[in-house]
Amino acid sequence: MTRQPHDQFAKEYLEELLTSLGKVETSKDVKSEVREIDVWFVPNTSPSNTSELGLLAKMAATSCLFEPFRNAPSEVEIRSCLLKLYTVHGDLLRQAKREKRSLSEGELPCLWILTPSCSPRMLNGFGGKIQESENWVEGVYFLPELLKGAIVAINQLPVIEDTLWLRVLGKGRTQKQAVEELVQLSEESSKWDQLLEILASWRKNIEVKDNVSDEDRELIMNLSPAYLKQREEWRQEGEVTLLLRLLRRRFGEIAPDLEQRITSLSIPQLEALVDAQLDFSNLDDLVTWLSAQS
Structure with a gap:
């Protein structure tokens, strides 16, 4: 085990x-x-x-x-x-x-x-x-x-x-430099995103330990670049989930192409859309708003 x-x-x-x-x-x-x-x-x-x-x-x-x-x-x-x-x-x-x-x-x-x-x-x-x-x-x-x-x-x-x-x-500087390289690589290709999520989850598991040692603190620092990038991904996923729930509650099912456009929005855009959707009368207003963002 x-x-x-x-x-x-x-x-x-x-x-x-x-x-x-x-x-x-x-x-x-x-x-x-x-x-x-x-x-x-x-x-x-x-x-x-x-x-x-x-x-x-x-x-x-x-x-x-x-x-x-x-x-x-x-x-x-x-x-x-x-x-x-x-x-x-x-x-x-x-x-x-x-x-x-x-x-x-x-x-x-x-x-x-x-x-x-x-x-x-x-x-x-x-x-x-x-x-x-x-x-x-x-x-x-x-x-x-x-x-x-x-x-x-x-x-x-x-x-x-x-x-x-x-x-x-x-460990130490060896690991820190490698994590920074991996973060850079993931920005160039999404195929490494799963690895970043594994690294970020490792950091979260260490932080919740009852007794965090000096070695653990060093590891937390080494994994921070991966964690910070992944935290943005988690935050974006949460914003998308919330927004789609609000839109479905008001207008019913969302077409796959519209859902894809929403998913690709940045966090500031998602936050702006949460406020803007309160003034929408129908999904045509959503389409108009999305078109204005491109």
Whole structure:
């Protein structure tokens, strides 16, 4: 069960991004003491456009487990992630045996541990190395090959478009800059609006906690650009809902084209229309008012 706001956010966030690439399951139980995989991903069989997701899409080229951490994990927590991975391997191999088919090493999923930072001691202890031969960027440290895992130190990722989606999961200035980039991206394309809503909801969940820590306050500041933009969206939706209710009560059903024109109005225009509609005699007055706004 997800107990921390960051865990819930990370699952929703990665699910939203990865759904276009394949099958995503969150909070997936694995056998042996009930353990839970944060995000379990299986790519689509047919290729899809992955260029927008950059490094995240490259990581999701094969089936894999994502384990995101809000704070740098301990040795025990990393070993726990590896245990989940090998439990999954065991389940898949037993299933293949029951179905009398073989399962190659390449078909077994790998593990991506996403951490805001990772010390040199931890990387050395687990044998993490950068694979420059395959053009992996700085910050992605692969464990010895047969372990089938990697640690992603988010604060070490280069500040480029390809790493944006992972940098959002970082901390401090790394996360703050990434959120600002995402807000800018959403202004250019509405396809990222759902991600902004997830970020804004995360901030709201933190604010309602009984005891807000210094770390929580920093996170609230980091998420503020997304929250403020999304708050305007929520406010606009509320204004539209109220206005349509008033108009339907007075004039009956509103034609879809008129409803669309109302939905596209800015907040000041919606507020002005709430007052103006009191003087309307019929829907023709509404059409005239809308035409004057264009």
